[in-house]
Amino acid sequence: MAEVVLAVERLSRNFGGLAAVSGVSLECRMGEVHAVIGPNGAGKSTLINMLSGDLPPTSGTVRLRGRDVTGLTADRISRLGVGRSYQKTNVFLPFTVFENARIAAQSRLASSLRFFRPATALRAVNEAAERAIAAAGLEGREGATVASLSHGEQRQVEIAMTLATDPTLLLLDEPLAGMGAEESARIVALLQRLAADHAMLLVEHDMDAVFALADTLTVMVNGVVLESGTPERIRSSQAVQDAYLGGDEAHD
Amino acid sequence: MRSDRAATVLLIVVLLALVALPAVAGKYYVQLATKILIMAVFAMSLDLLVGYAGLVSLGHAAFFGFGAYLVALAAPQYQAANFWTSLPLAVGGAALLAAAIGFFAVRTQGVYFIMVTLAFAQMVYYVFHDTKIAGGSDGIFIDVRPDTALFGWTPFDLANFVHLYFVVLAVFVAAYLVLRVVLASPFGRVVQGIRVNEHRMKSLGFPTFRYKLVAFTIAGAVAGLAGYFGAVQYGAVNPEMLGWHLSGSVLMMVILGGMGTLAGAVIGAAAFLLLELVFQGLSEHWQLLMGTTIVLVALFLPNGIAGLAWPLQRGRSG
Numbered sequence: 001m002a003e004v005v006l007a008v009e010r011l012s013r014n015f016g017g018l019a020a021v022s023g024v025s026l027e028c029r030m031g032e033v034h035a036v037i038g039p040n041g042a043g044k045s046t047l048i049n050m051l052s053g054d055l056p057p058t059s060g061t062v063r064l065r066g067r068d069v070t071g072l073t074a075d076r077i078s079r080l081g082v083g084r085s086y087q088k089t090n091v092f093l094p095f096t097v098f099e100n101a102r103i104a105a106q107s108r109l110a111s112s113l114r115f116f117r118p119a120t121a122l123r124a125v126n127e128a129a130e131r132a133i134a135a136a137g138l139e140g141r142e143g144a145t146v147a148s149l150s151h152g153e154q155r156q157v158e159i160a161m162t163l164a165t166d167p168t169l170l171l172l173d174e175p176l177a178g179m180g181a182e183e184s185a186r187i188v189a190l191l192q193r194l195a196a197d198h199a200m201l202l203v204e205h206d207m208d209a210v211f212a213l214a215d216t217l218t219v220m221v222n223g224v225v226l227e228s229g230t231p232e233r234i235r236s237s238q239a240v241q242d243a244y245l246g247g248d249e250a251h252d
Numbered sequence: 253m254r255s256d257r258a259a260t261v262l263l264i265v266v267l268l269a270l271v272a273l274p275a276v277a278g279k280y281y282v283q284l285a286t287k288i289l290i291m292a293v294f295a296m297s298l299d300l301l302v303g304y305a306g307l308v309s310l311g312h313a314a315f316f317g318f319g320a321y322l323v324a325l326a327a328p329q330y331q332a333a334n335f336w337t338s339l340p341l342a343v344g345g346a347a348l349l350a351a352a353i354g355f356f357a358v359r360t361q362g363v364y365f366i367m368v369t370l371a372f373a374q375m376v377y378y379v380f381h382d383t384k385i386a387g388g389s390d391g392i393f394i395d396v397r398p399d400t401a402l403f404g405w406t407p408f409d410l411a412n413f414v415h416l417y418f419v420v421l422a423v424f425v426a427a428y429l430v431l432r433v434v435l436a437s438p439f440g441r442v443v444q445g446i447r448v449n450e451h452r453m454k455s456l457g458f459p460t461f462r463y464k465l466v467a468f469t470i471a472g473a474v475a476g477l478a479g480y481f482g483a484v485q486y487g488a489v490n491p492e493m494l495g496w497h498l499s500g501s502v503l504m505m506v507i508l509g510g511m512g513t514l515a516g517a518v519i520g521a522a523a524f525l526l527l528e529l530v531f532q533g534l535s536e537h538w539q540l541l542m543g544t545t546i547v548l549v550a551l552f553l554p555n556g557i558a559g560l561a562w563p564l565q566r567g568r569s570g
């Protein structure tokens with residue numbers, strides 16, 4: 001079997017008295033798409049925030065390729081090859097599309113303490129930025145200020161930035177939310193291509209996309225894992241049907 | 253871009269006018285222009301923090317004043333300091349002080365950053381005001397201007413107001429060009445990214461503390477450079493050169509001219525000092541007029557005076 005890139009053991013996070021995530025364990029291997037689904041407030045984003053270093057866990061461990069990274073800061077984790085996208089678009093609104101991707105790609109320099117050459121003269125960085133922009137479907141929009149883009153396009157910028165850091169492990173928090181059908185299909189195809197040589201943890205409410213992409217699913221409800229396994233197993237689980245998939249589709 | 257070309261043309265015209273100034277204007281105006289150029293360097297250094305890095309410092313005079321004090325402290329009593337050693341000493345000293353203060357200050361955010369920079373600057377102020385190391389509240393007179401002799405040859409004389417003017421003009425142009433280059437560099441882009449969205453910068457892998465500290469140190473060094481020439485021109489140093497009043501004034505210059513454009517900082521410094529002169533001539537309550545002007549600019553010109561000329565250039569070029 002392929003290498004385990006991400007291993008999470010009994011990870012928990014409390015907010016005051018609220019156990020937003022409690023005792024979650026999961027794994028994600030190279031070439032695998034591991035989808036985390038669950039109703040609003042289940043703790044999916046909190047889980048991703050702990051994996052990316054945005055939030056320190058209350059307890060539990062996170063390992064990247066065997067290395068314990070629990071509690072490391074977001075910048076350290078990012079440099080270990082983890083790229084994340086945000087559910088709520090988190091970009092540089094006053095900058096151009098190109099600059100958003102370019103600064104993301106620049107983060108892979110050993111150091112940005114370089115003072116005397118123009119940033120735009122870094123060839124490898126520019127090329128990585130252009131590749132990420134093309135992959136996210138924003139070709140031709142490089143010069144546009146992100147604030148002037150549509151919501152859907154801003155979501156694509158979010159993806160482009162995540163890709164521009166050339167990560168091994170992708171943590172995607174609802175990448176399709178707010179996208180039109182066309183862009184959505186395009187991003188699903190992109191994720192399908194990326195899956196081959198990345199490990200991917202995908203949080204998504206769009207069940208068609210989830211079942212098209214996922215090799216493994218974990219269902220969370222109220223901070224705990226309700227069920228985890230292959231798509232067939234999740235589809236046929238009575239508990240999951242009752243809690244989440246059942247009835248009139250508990251999307252937002 | 254068209255407005256870029258217009259800005260360059262304007263810059264060259266202004267530069268030519270500045271070079272020609274001593275030929276057409278008297279001592280008073282040349283000295284006033286010298287003072288404006290010194291404050292423009294100071295304002296550009298603060299704009300690096302406020303306008304580009306998003307770090308609103310209310311203690312920036314500490315570095316200006318420290319650079320100024322180092323001129324006086326580098327000089328043996330009644331004798332001249334050596335220009336070629338005292339200048340790097342002042343700039344390096346201000347940079348070290350900024351690195352030390354920044355080490356604590358840049359860990360804080362928003363209003364806490366304002367408070368911490370103010371508090372540190374006040375500490376520096378009281379060290380010079382209340383101890384005998386540098387003449388206490390009276391400060392120190394600089395009896396003789398720094399000596400510029402190099403192997404027996406004296407390229408210029410800082411006691412000569414025209415010479416001093418050209419030296420300051422050269423320093424101003426150099427500071428402007430260096431800051432422009434730095435702002436367009438990988439480092440400069442990181443600093444601007446931090447202003448817009450520090451959280452995402454961290455998430456992209458940038459250790460933002462490091463970059464903010466370096467920006468704070470560079471800004472302190474450039475402020476020390478301005479302070480050096482401030483002391484040389486004034487012929488004395490005193491604790492007011494470190495005080496929060498000056499920190500406030502330079503912040504107003506940056507806001508008045510327009511944050512996030514180096515040209516704005518320069519325009520702000522000139523406008524502030526010229527308005528001060530005009531208002532002082534009009535009324536002894538000139539501070540009231542000054543305050544009103546600042547309020548009006550803040551209300552009606554959110555991008556400062558420079559915003560009139562380059563409405564959409566914030567943070568994109570000098």
Ligand SMILES: Nc1ncnc2c1ncn2[C@@H]1O[C@H](COP(=O)(O)OP(=O)(O)OP(=O)(O)O)[C@@H](O)[C@H]1O
Binds near residue numbers: 020038039043045047
């Ligand atoms: N910073 C915080 N402080 C306090 N409570 C929080 C915080 N972040 C999340 N929560 C709470 O933790 C719970 C889990 O939230 P989380 O955002 O992880 O859910 P989610 O599964 O991502 O939901 P959604 O599908 O709506 O995005 C919620 O009850 C939420 O209100």
Ligand SMILES: [Mg+2]
Binds near residue numbers: 044045046087
């Ligand atoms: Mg969420």
